[in-house]
Amino acid sequence: MTTEVRSLREFKMPDVGEGLTEAEILSWYVKPGDTVTDGQVVCEVETAKAAVELPIPFTGVVEQLFFPEGATVDVGTAIISVAVAGAAPAPVAAVAPAAAPAPVAEAPEAPEPERREVLVGYGPRTGGSQRRARRTTVTATAAATVPAPAPVVAPAPAPVPVAAVEVSGDRPLAKPPVRKLAKDLGIDLRVVTPTGPDGVITREDLHAHAAAAAAPAPAPVEAPAAEPAVAAPVSAAVVLPGAGDVRVPIKGVRKATAQAMVASAFTAPHVTEFVQVDVTRTMKFVRRLKESGELGRDVRVSPLLLVAKALLTAVKRHPGINAQWDEAAQEIVVKGQVNLGIAAATPRGLIVPNIKDAGARTLSGLAVSLGELIETARQGKTAPGDMQGGTITITNVGVFGVDSGTPILNPGEAAILAFGAVRELPWVHKGKVVPRQVTTLALSFDHRLVDGELGSKVLADIAGILEHPKRLITWG
Structure with a gap:
């Protein structure tokens, strides 16, 4: 035997x-x-x-x-x-x-x-x-x-500390971001009632479970006391009435972001310029592309796509904005390709994945890459390699209804463009005050390698393209 x-x-x-x-x-x-x-x-x-x-x-x-x-x-x-x-x-x-x-x-x-x-x-x-x-x-x-x-x-009973590891048939169905939220809220997925398709637990199920658990808690004062001890990500922390402070550990993506932003703010001298732009024609162009499907049936078309294309066109005309300051070599490195970063808010914090060699893509190719980047980020599946090597970034604060801001540079990059909310405002057009769709663009740049003239030219070019999107064809 x-x-x-x-x-x-x-x-x-x-x-x-x-x-x-x-x-x-x-x-x-x-x-x-x-x-x-x-x-x-x-x-x-x-x-x-x-x-x-x-x-x-x-x-x-x-x-x-x-x-x-x-x-x-x-x-x-x-x-x-x-x-x-x-x-x-x-x-x-x-x-x-x-x-x-x-x-x-x-x-x-x-x-x-x-x-x-x-x-x-x-x-x-x-x-x-x-x-x-x-x-x-x-x-x-x-x-x-x-x-x-x-x-x-200890390993034999190990399933106790690793109790949430039930991966066989009895493992509750939930996406990784939902599992992360459940862990941060101290909720055992096995006791949550799923309402998603095919029995999948959703974020709403977790919030409903947390609210239900908190309802009877006020009577026995101990229960509310135990809840606040649970750390939750700032973006998803649930603070119950009368529960007190919630402490969130600084780690992972948020820790890295904090360190990078501090290093950027105290290393590169930031300058920010603003311009208001009439984007009425751009918004009409976006509607036309959506309705015609000329970029592809399943391709997502948004104003951000045309802002990205306008920035890439401006970079082609002014390559000095797509550069990096090399302190050790005392050189300015003008990058050979544009790796366009798109700031994305995720359940784990702010990340900036980038589209490699975005400047070489057609409008259709850029739309596909942008859609994939955003969807992957929302699912929390962005690979580390997709967040490395960025050369210039766009942050779309307009999706939150914000008009503008002074964005902080991504470390190692020379510029970042903030795209504000598009609003209908009174505007002088062809000698008359009429309602037009207007947005505010803000360009922050590293004043060590980008002077006011270069920064202003880049911002003016982006504004000009968005005001007259046909320039995408003539300049792109």
Whole structure:
């Protein structure tokens, strides 16, 4: 009778960005006892730049999850161990004759076939445990009595701290941003009533559950006291009446954004210029493109698309605005291509993914890329690489009904354009005061490498194109 040889392999937290040192575990998609295959996504983590799903690089059975959801883990630290079949025949041959055969034969003593974690996980571990002497060896009962029981028995109940890891059939259905919100609010998804299609839990379900839970709480004063302790992201924090202050940990995307904005504000001398623009023709052009479908049936057309195209056209005419200040080399680096950043508000904070080589795209190609960028950001699936290498940025404050502002530069970039709300205002047009659709543009730039003349020319060109969008054809 032959027994299958297994060894334990550990999967370490990878550097999913450039030079990142840590990541927070948002969700586990597996639990001890689950079978995983090479390339299968086992968890979702959040770095200072984005939320990323991690695939495991080998096939086997999950032995242990070393960290619960919500834990921040250093890059290079083991986060999960997997029992891999047929990985180390030599060591087993040396130990098996001594005493392993008996325990291994009894290992299937896991006569709990209904629990794969015992049958597949603990059985082989008794035979191959000597390969992980530093962490556990339940087999070597005498030698492991003192160090092993505590660490080893903990992994078995590990599903308790990692309780939200139910990824098999009983795992509640919810999108990653909703799972993140539930974790921040301290809500167990298993007790939430789903109202979404196919039983998917939505953000509204969480808020409804939180409100229902809070209703009876005022009587026993303890309940409200427990709720405020739960940290929630600033963008999604639920502050209940009389609940007191809510403390939100500064980490992940918000921490990175704060550090970048402080560095930008105190490194680059910002100058902001404003201009009001009659965009009546641009708005008509947007309607025409929507109705005609000439950019494609499923392509999303918005005023932001034409603002982006106008900026790219202005950059082509004035490439000095698409530059970077190299302090070490004491040089101004004029970029060869335009990687257009679009500031996006997400449940995890503000991120700025960019469209690579946007200046080389047609209006149709730009529309497709812009739509994909926005949709990916809303789903919280923006990859770290999509947020690196930006050269100039647009922030659309108009979607919030804001007229204008003084945007802070993305670190390493020379300029950022704020696009304000489009409003119907009295305007002098062809010698008469008539209602026209007007917006305010604000261009912030790094005065070390962009002087007032260049900044003004760029802003004037953008305004001119939006006032007469036919220039997109003649200049683009």
